[in-house]
Amino acid sequence: MTESRKASFGFTKLIVYDEEAQAEYYHQVYGLNKLHRVQNDDSGAGGAIREVIMGSGDTMSSESLVMFKLIDRPAPRDQEVILGFITDDLDALASRVLAHGGKHNGPIKSMPEHGVRVLFTTDPEGRLSENVELLAK
Incomplete structure (x- = not known):
């Protein structure tokens, strides 16, 4: 018996040191477009954040890669993904x-x-x- 799907995969977020430089790298190398920027001083991620949301088209879709900057914390040192x-x-x-x-x-x-x-x-x-x-x- 097939179970109904409870959720769908939507995006991947990379925790980075410099979200703008990383967004430019992924644009130049992989052709991902910078679609949207988010800044939040009180995020649910534990403090202030900045994001660059990227995708393969001109509008946001379920295929997205996000450069995620925790403003008050360093990026992780070990590979997470x-x-x-x-x-x-x-x-x-x-x-x-x-x-x-x-x-x-x-x-x-x-x-x-x-x-x-x-x-x-x-x-x-x-x-x-x-x-x-x-x-x-």
Whole structure:
């Protein structure tokens, strides 16, 4: 018996040190657009916050990535999430990562047995992303 869905996935928030610089990185490298900014001096997250809400289109939708700044606290030092991106051109994405202050964690790996090429990268603040190009079948 199939259970009815209780909720749907809506967004991912990265806790960052510099929300504007990180938003620009994710715009330049992944083409995400800066859709909306939020500032709240008394958020439910435990103090003042600033956010840049990003998405793939021109309007907010359920596919969004948020650069989340806790104004009175430092960003966490340890990885809390690995972002996953799918691209048609991993080599071009790899170049954009370097051009905008990110780093490669190693070379691009071809994994034909899984039908992918993969490159792990870090953004300018050190957050990990797994970038995947699907191979033609």
